[in-house]
Amino acid sequence: MKETVIRLSDVELDYLTPFYFPGKKRHWEKIKALQNINIEIQKGESIALLGDNGAGKSTLLKIIAGILKPDKGTVQVEGKVRILSELGAGFNIEASGWENIFIQGSLFGFSRKEMEKKASKIAAFASLGKYLYAPLKAYSEGMYVRLAFSIGIYTDPDIFLVDDIITVGDIHFQEKCIQRLEKMREEGKTLVIVTHSLPLAERLSTKGIWLDEGKIAYVGPITEAAKSYLQLSKEKGKAFALEKEKLKIVFQEGKIFILWDNNLLSPYYGGYTTITKNNNAVISPLQKWKMEKYTPREIIARGDFLELPLSQTWKIKLISEREWEWEVIMEPTNKVKLEEVQTGLLLSEDYKFLWREKEREELPYYKGKEWKPFREEKDPSPFLISAHAGSACPAILWEPFLKFDKKQIFLSGEETGCKAFYWGWKAKEWMPGKHLIFSGRMQLIPPALLPLKQKKKAEGNIYRIEEGQIKIFSGEQEITAPGGLALLFEYQGQHYLPDAGKISRFFSEQEKEIKFTWENLPLYALFRIRDEKASLNWEIEIISEEKLALTNPRVVLNLLPFFDKWFTLREEGDFSKNLRWFPDTPAPTPFLSVKGEKCKLLCFSIEEKENIFSLIEKKKEMIILQHFKGYKVSIEKGRNLLFKGKVSLIEKENNFHQQREQERKETLRKLQEQGLEAGNISFFMDRGRGRIFCQGRELTSSWGLYVSILTPEGWRESFKGTWKVHKEKEGELVAEGRHFFLPLFQRWRIQVKDNRIEWSWEGRKEEEFNIREVHASLMLKDEYTEYFADQSNSFPEFEEDWTTIWEGRVKKSLQVKGGNLPSVSFAGSSRKGIIKISPSRLKGRVLEYRVAPNKMKFQGYIWIENTN
Amino acid sequence: MLNKILLWKERRYFWELSRKFLKDKYVGSVLGLSWAFITPLLLAGAITLVFTRVAKVSLPHYPLLVLSGILPWMYFSASLSEGAYSILNYSSFLKRFTFSPVIVPLSLSGANFLNLLLSIGVMLPIFILFNKSVLFLLPVLFFFLVLFFFLASGIMLTLAWSNVFLRDIGHLTSVGLLFWFWITPVFYTLSLVPERFLFYLYLNPLTPFMRIFHSILYRGVFPRPFDAYLSFLYTLVFWLIGYISFLKKIPEAKKRI
Known part of the structure; x- marks a missing residue:
């Protein structure tokens, strides 16, 4: 009762x-x-x-x-x-x-x-x-x-x-x-x-x-x-909480309380700022605070000092369930001289160890009443503080994004038992305006993941993080060249190389996050990597402070030249000494793989199947596998997931080839379904290249029907772009897409009538750029032995490079004959014809027209004769 | 209800706290409780010296007169000066313990009263030596001492609560006590006072009490009825004023401490 x-x-x-x-x-x-x-x-x-x-x-x-x-x-x-x-x-x-x-x-x-x-x-x-x-x-x-x-x-x-x-x-x-x-x-x-x-x-x-x-x-x-x-008191402008899983960040009147699994890690003032003027310290909890923005992920609050002509704006942002960021902007209204400006964090008495590199140091227990300075230094490395064994408190990594004048540690004495950590500025005159006085982030790290000992690459893993690089190993042999797995891009015409990555978060032994930064850029990238047996899953995310566009962002795997064969889904080949680009054409491809005597088959694959352009490149001492994403990729303010993929070492090569064969057939079948057919002739667009078949036999070689554009930087073939193929009306195939390396939008229209293929190509500049020449080309099989422009002639032998064998005004058309293949005639809206042979690796006879460079339009006709 | 007003249930706290305050007063000092009679003896000695040698007062056994007056006066003075600050100084008691707040000033007064009883007890042989009749008058003396306790406490309670509202009361009390000492017949008898001042002297509530204590301890005779009646009257008035106003004002005062 x-x-x-x-x-x-x-x-x-x-x-x-x-x-x-x-x-x-x-x-x-x-x-x-x-x-x-x-x-x-x-x-x-x-x-x-x-x-x-x-x-x-x-x-x-x-x-x-x-x-x-x-x-x-x-x-x-x-x-x-x-x-x-x-x-x-x-x-x-x-x-x-x-x-x-x-x-x-x-x-x-x-x-x-x-x-x-x-x-x-x-x-x-x-x-x-x-x-x-x-x-x-x-x-x-x-x-x-x-x-x-x-x-x-x-x-x-x-x-x-x-x-x-x-x-x-x-x-x-x-x-x-x-x-x-x-x-x-x-x-x-x-x-x-x-x-x-x-x-x-x-x-x-x-x-x-x-x-x-x-x-x-x-x-x-x-x-x-x-x-x-x-939570409810937020309406009153008091406590505001950001919460994700176990992490809870509470802002209350100039204090930040960090709670982990309902344990208060930062007692008393928690995170706060202190400003010293005339030997008088004014702390942020004494200011008048006003909430400016409150969302479940972000708090922006402004505090006005009652005694000083100053205000502070705090931005608190929850990044993930283990991480949050804090930014403090100070805004004096008059010129003001301050002896000290500090941003501090009080941690509960559970926190006992201060880490430096891989060593830890015990913070002494201090019995006095007054606060006692423990250490002051200039070292810009982040604070890493961990709790005593058996404490439920996670270690805290407090990493500043700025370089400060000093870094201080205080012991608060018996009564509170706190440790206080500060980033601060020394005596200085502050002009009216906005000053970023703190920017940084705090991460909560499970104690088990502290770098107590330098960990060797775990058994079975194929990667190790060394000197801020992600390196891949085959057995105990490193196979990555300097740079390892990396993200590259251009921004406003400049190439940027990342600063060495730092492990910024440990999710678990298998999962880590590595942060790459770029000097002078308002963004950073996070590589999230996860181990699996004999493979490494990666994910690249860009976190940007503002909306901007990156040019040709690409994920790159730099390899040592241990490899002699390469495979993509559709092509394969050998690395031979003098060539730079392998293969020239695979776009898109879900993977690039290489194989060598010293190393198992390595597969560098990407999850996204569209909008990706992949490239294998060989430099002197390096083989570079790259997946590009678009020409200009717009980056939104905040988080942008850019790439997701996998690096794996393949044990069962047969399976790989079988699978590849299957996928190849499947892809081809799909392409053909999308294509056009009339009589004996069929046509389809394969990754931006037109391919022509007659009675099931292919007439085109390698690049097929394509357009190439000469810019001051060199030739840019039309197929290096993203493509969407659809049939606009019965019998007309339309392929549209953006170029990868030019701000160019392209559209192909193709119709097949009996033994004739009518096609047009149109390019639209999305930004102004210089074009020197435009060529419309048709690359045909090397089984064709003779060409006909003004007179009939035989093709010479292939050479290492492109060879022009005829150039002149075309009366009617350019033609090839030979082998058992039906002869092909090529005519177009231009009269300036060229006949070339490709480098030996491409094995192609090329019929080409020079298009007026100011006209981004070309119309052409291809006749296929003797189709029987 | 009666219990609540008369604090009968709280008597234990009064007793405990009085003893505690008394102990607190002398704790740590070498002579301890002896100070209860050393102080009045020294003071009486000084007064006697001044008034017999310098002012040439010629009353028989003058030191005895001074002593019989100075003992109750010292109680009165200590009660008032400590009591005026009791609520302020012992505010934490009011916040921690749940007994009635009036217990605190009363216990302070009680501690001083115990002190008084002790010192009279020690001096008693001297008084008896001069007047054997004092021995028989002891119950009467005790009765009037208790009455005196209520008078002093009544005045003190008024000061205790009012000092919370107006801190000047405390200072006024210490100055007032100095002045009061001289207009109270502590070390003189009314026979030495010109007749035209007698009426005014009787306006002082201490006057009948001092006369009573002089009668009993110095002369060894029963107090005069007039003084007895008057002391009753004064006690009743001051106690009621003090106690009732205290109970009425203390909730308000608590909010200010």
Whole structure:
């Protein structure tokens, strides 16, 4: 049966407080401490009173205790009430702890006899050792409080009221108190606690009452109350939380609290800033804060200094479930000279170790009262701080994006037991305007992943991260050349090479994130890599501060020249010495793979199958595999997933080839389905190249029908682009796409009628660029032995490079004959014809027309004769 | 209800706290409780010296007169000066313990009263030596001392709460006590006072009490009925004013401490 032991109805209480505003007479103001309070508490319930400082929690506690009488309303309390507050009262500092137990007992209304029974329990609980018999004046603050709390806890109340016990003694004693309170709760005592520690509130109580400016804002289950206290109060401009999985970042009036799995990692001020002027430090919690933006991922708040012509804007951004960023912009309105500007973080006493490279150093325990500087240095490396073994607190990596004047560590002393870490600026005059005084991010790292020892490449893994590079190994042999797996791009005409990557996050032993930065660019890239057996999955994400466009972003794998064969889905070949590009044509292809004697077949694949242009390149001492993504890729502000793929070493080569064969057939079948057919002739667009078949035999070779454009940088073939093929009307095939290396949009229209292929090509510049020449070409099989322009002639032997064998004005058409293939004639809207033979590796006869370079249009006809 | 007003239930706290305050007063000092009679003896000695040698007062056994007056006066003075600050100095008691707030100033007064009883107890042989009748008058003396306790406490309670609202009261009390000492017949008898001042002297609530203590301890005779009646009257008035106003004002005062 429920029995109401505390009933407050319509309770109101005002305080009269004098205010001494500078330069004004004292004036009294009525403060409404409590208004319209209606509470019923049943026997055996445990209640947590939540709320900001000054919300009226302690006042309410005192009213329940009968210490204060409400101005209005009634208070009914049944049972013996004990309140734990004003711990020092009633002690005689000259008398010993033992005697004081009796003095206090008597003041709580116990006879000496009754107290004799309790005294030993109290003494045991306070565990003061021999100090029990020393006068209180010899006690430390902590011992004093321990004694007071122990007495309070053992005076057998029915209703126990506790005012913020988190300040009681060291953590061991706190834990003991909390356990004792839990026991009292089990015994059916009624508990009412005031606390600022939500985890504690959730542990000790079942119900929460949230007080806000003297009114009850919420009554209900503690988890809900705590949640509403944290979240709902955002409407009042107080606590704002960003939350993802276990991580919770709470902004409250110039303080940032970091919670991990409901453990508060940063007590007291948490993350805050401090500014020193005239030896007077002003801290951010003392400013007036205003929320400017609040979304579940971002907080922007502005704080105005009351004493200084300054304001601060904080941007707090949740990046992931283990990571958040913090930016502080200071804005003086007048020129102001400051001795110090610091951004700090207080970490709880669980944090004990400071890391430097792979070594850790224990931060000393400091017993004094005042804060003590521990170290000051200029080293720009991030703070990495970890907790003692057995703590549930993750290690914290606090990494600045700026270079600071100094880096400081303070020990806060016994009372708070905090470690304080600062990034700061020395004395300086600050001009009006915006100054970025802090920018950085904080990551929470599972303790198991700290670099206690330099880890060797794990057994079976194919990669290792060394010197900020992702290197691939085949067995114990490194196969990557300098650069390893990397992201390259151009931006505003400049090539950028990344700064060495840093491991920025550990998800687990298998999953890591590596950060690459580029100097002077407002962006960075994150490589997320994940191990699997004999393969490495990677994902590249660009995080940008602004919207911009990158030119030819590409993921590159630099390999040592151990390889002598290459394969793409459709092509394959050998690396021969003097060639630079292999193959010239595969776009798109899901993978590039290479094989050598020293190394298993390596496959560098990409998940995206469209909009990708892949290239194998051989330089002197390097084989470079590249996947390009578009010419201009627009990067949005924030996160952009750019590439996703895999590097794998293939054990079963046969499977690979079988699969490749299958896929190749499948792709070809699809292409043919998309193509045109009339009579014996069929045509399809294969990755931007027109391919012509007659009775199932291909007439075209390698590049087929294509257009090439000569720019100051060299030849750019039309097929190096992305393509979308569709049939606009029956019998007309349209292929459209953007070029990879030019700001060019292209459209092909092709029709097949009987033995004639009519086609047109049109290019549209999306940006101005220089074109020197445009050629429309048809590359045909090398089985054709003769060509005909103005007269008939035989093709010469292939050479290493392109060879022009005829150039001139075309009367009717350019023609090839020979082998058992039907002869092909090629005519177009231009009269300037060229006949070439390709380099030997392409094995093609090329019929070509020179197009006026200012005209990005060409129309052509191809006749196929003797189709029988 | 009666319990609540008369604090009968809280008597234990009064007793405990009085003892505590008394102990606090002398804890750590070498002479300890002896100070309870050393102080009045020294003060009485000084006064006697001044008034017999310098002012040439010629009353028989003059030191005895001074002593019989100075003991209750010192109680009165200590109660008032400590009591005026009781709520301010012991505010934490009011916040930690749940007994009635009036217990704190009353206990301070109680501690000084115990001190008074102790010092009279020690001095008693001297008084008895001069007037054997003192021995028989002891119950009467005790009765009037208790009455005196209520008078002093009544005045003190008024000061205690009002000092919270107006801190000047505390300072005024210490200055007032200096002045009060001279207009109270502590070390002189009314016979030395010109008749035209007698009425004004009787406006002082301490006057009948001092006369009573002089009668009993110095002369060894029963107090005069007029003084007895007057002391009743004054005690009743001051106690009621003090106690009732304290109970009424203390909730308000608590908010300011």
